[in-house]
Amino acid sequence: MLNRVWRMIIKEFVQLKRDRYARFVLIVPPILQMLIYGYAATFEVNHVKIAVIDYDHSQESRDLLSRFTFTGRFEAAKILNNERELKSLIGESDIPLALKIGPGFAEALRKGETAHLQVIVDGSNSNTALIAVGYVNQIANQFSQDYARNRLNQVMPAMVANVPQIDLAPRPWYNPDLNSQWFFVPGVIGSITLILVVNITAFAIVREREIGTLEQIMVTPIRPFELILGKTIPFFLVGLADVVLVAVVGTLWFQVPFLGNPLVLLLGVTLFLLSTLGVGLLISTLCSTQQQAFASGFFFLNPAFILSGFAFPITSMPRAMQMLTYLNPLRYFLVILRGTFLKGVGLNVLWPQMTALAALTFVLLVVSVARFRKSID
Amino acid sequence: MTEEIVQVSGLTKCFGGLKAIDNLSFTAQKGEILGLVGPDGAGKTTTLRVLAGVLAADSGSVLLGGQDVLRNPEAIKSLISYMPQQFGLYEDLTVAENIRFYADIFEVSHAARQQREQQLLEASGMSRFRGRLAGQLSGGMKRKLGIACALIHTPQLLLLDEPTTGVDPVSRRELWSILYSLVFEGVSVLVSTAYLDEAERCHRLLLMYKGRRLFFGTPTELKSMLPGAVLSISSPNPEVLRSIVVGEQGVLSAMAMGDTVHVVVDDADLRSTQLRARFEQSRVPFGELRRTTASVEDVFVYAISRQRTQIGT
Incomplete structure (x- = not known):
C-alpha cells in the first residue's frame, strides 16, 4: 500500500x-x-509632483511652499501664473496635486486672521490623493504652529514657554x-x-x-x-x-x-x-x-x-x-x-x-x- | 466443460431518458475472444465501462470470474484490465517508466515485472523504445504500450475498447497477434470494434444496436442467419447503383463497399437475372455481377436494416 x-x-x-x-x-x-x-x-507616497500658483508673492507664501519640496515627499514640477493653466494641468499631465495661495495670504497671517491654502488634487487615484493630502495637512499645520510661535515670540517672548501644545511621540513597535x-x-x-x-x-x-x-x-x-x-x-x-x-x-x-x-x-x-x-x-x-x-x-x-x-x-x-x-x-x-x-x-x-x-x-x-x-x- | 468468466444478465443503464444498455445478456468463456460489434452509439463503450467497474449500472447483474462487479467493484480489479479507447499514458514518462508505474500500482513483484515487461515489449516489437518518452511514440505504438501496461499484472480478463481505431494496418495485425497469444495463455478478451473485418477474427460475437442485443454467437452462426445469398456488383458509381437496387423486389439490403455494391437477396439466380434486366433497361452502367460468400459485414448491415424497418427508424 x-x-x-x-x-x-x-x-x-x-x-x-x-x-x-x-x-x-x-x-x-x-x-x-x-x-x-x-x-x-509600499504605501508611502514620495516625490509627488505638484504645481504651484502663488498670487501673493510674499515671504510667507514662499516659506510655506519651500517646506513642501524640502521633505522630499513633493517635487515642485511647475510654477503656474493663473488658474486657467491649472484646469488643463490636473488630469492631463502626470501632476496630481496643485497648491494655490491667493492674494492677501501674508496680510491675513500678519493680522492674525485665517489664511487660505487651496489644494486641488486628482482624485481618480484616491489612494495617492488621500495620502498626499494628509502630508499637505501635516506641513500646513506645522507651518501655522511655527508662525504662531514666532509671532508670539516677537510680541510677548515671555509667553512662548506657556503655550500649551501636544508633542506627538510615535514609537512603532516591531517595525x-x-x-x-x-x-x-x-x-x-x-x-x-x-x-x-x-x-x-x-x-x-x-x-x-x-x-x-x-x-x-x-x-x-x-x-x-x-x-x-x-x-x-x-x-x-x-x-x-x-x-x-x-x-x-x-x-x-x-x-x-x-x-x-x-x-x-x-x-x-x-x-x-x-x-x-x-x-x-x-x-x-x-x-x-x-x-x-x-x-x-x-x-x-x-x-x-x-x-x-x-x-x-x-x-x-x-x-x-x-x-x-x-x-x-x-x-x-x-x-x-x-x-x-x-x-x-x-x-x-x-x-x-x-x-x-x-x-x-x-x-x-x-x-x-x-x-x-x-x-x- | 468450459468455464464462463463473464456472465451478464438483464443489464440496463440509462443516461437521462436514453437507454444506453437495454436488458443485455451474454456470456464469455475462459480463453475466448468475444467481439462487441455495433455502430456508434450502440452501447459498446458503456457495456465495457460497466464491466470494468467504472460505471454503475441501473439494473441487472454482472459476474466476472464469479464475482459480482456491481456489488463489489474493488474485488475484480486485480482480475481484469480495462483499456479505454484513449489509454491514459503519461506522455512525459518513458515506455519503461509507464510500464513500471502500472506494475507498481498493481503491486507486481520486481522479478515478475522484469520478465513480463521484456516479454510484452518483445511481442509488440518495442524493445528498442524502452527509453523513449511515450509522447514521442506513433499512434499504433501508443496502443501497444497501452496494452503492455494493461497486461503487466497478467489479468484473467482483458477489456479493450476499440483498440485498433486509427491504427495503421501493420500495427493492427500486430495487435491481433498479441491478442491471440494472450488467448493461448488462457486470458479472455472482450474487444469492441468498429471494423467489421476484425469481427471475423473473434471466437464469438455480440452484435449490439441501440443498447440491445441483435445477435450473440459465432461468426459462422451469424452468417447462417442470412436468408438467401449475397450478390456483388461492381459499378463506376456504387452509390447510384445502390439506391436503384434498394427498392427492387427480393432485395433485403444493400450497401456500397469500395467500387462494388453488396446486395442481400432472397434467391441468387432469380434476382441476378432480374437485376441485370433492370440495369440494362434503365441504362445503369455496371460491371461484374456475381454471387459471393457472405461476410460479417453483409450480415451486420442486413441485421441492422431489418431492425430499422421493424422499429420504424
Missing part, C-alpha cells in the same frame, strides 16, 4: 523534473514576486522605521504559496483527468485515499520548499528579521499548505479541463487575496466582508507569519489563529476528499 503511494510520489517528481516549464514556475516567479513586492509595494518591506515580505510568503499550491494541485489532477490516466488508475486496485495521498504529498513538499525559498530570499535580501520560533512557523505553514491542497483538490473536482481549473482558481484566489488583510485592513471592511474573511485560510496564516517574523510571538499568542486555521483546514480536506472520492467513483 505504502509502495503504491511512494510510486505515485516518485512519478510526480520525475514528471516535475522533466517539465521545464513547471520547474521554472516553481522557482522564478516566487523569487521575482518577492523582489517586486519588496521593492514596489521601528515603519518599513513597508517588513510588512509585505512575510505576507508575500503567504500569498505566493496560496496561488502556487492551489494551482499546481488543481492542474495536476485535472491534467490526469484530461489525458485519461485518472480513469486508468481507477480501474487498478489503488484505493481512493492512496490516490489522494499520491497526488497531494508531492505538492505539499513542493509548497514547503517554496515557502523556505521565498522566506530565505525575503530575510537575506530585504533583511526582514525573523524573531520567532521556526517550529511555530512550521506548524502554521503545514496547516496552511494542507488547506491550500484542500482548495486545489476541491477545484479539481469541479473542473474537467485545465481552462476551467484556471478560471476557478482565479475566481477563488483574487477574493482570497483581497479579503486576507494582505494589503487592505480587515477592520475597515464592511461587516459582511469581515465575516467572509473568517473563511479565508490566508487571513490566519498572515497573522502567524507577521507574528513569528516581526513580533517573535509563540503559540501562547497565536493559538486562536492556529486553531481556526486547523479547523478550516479540517473542513476543507473533509469536503474536498469526499467530493474527490465521489468524482472518481
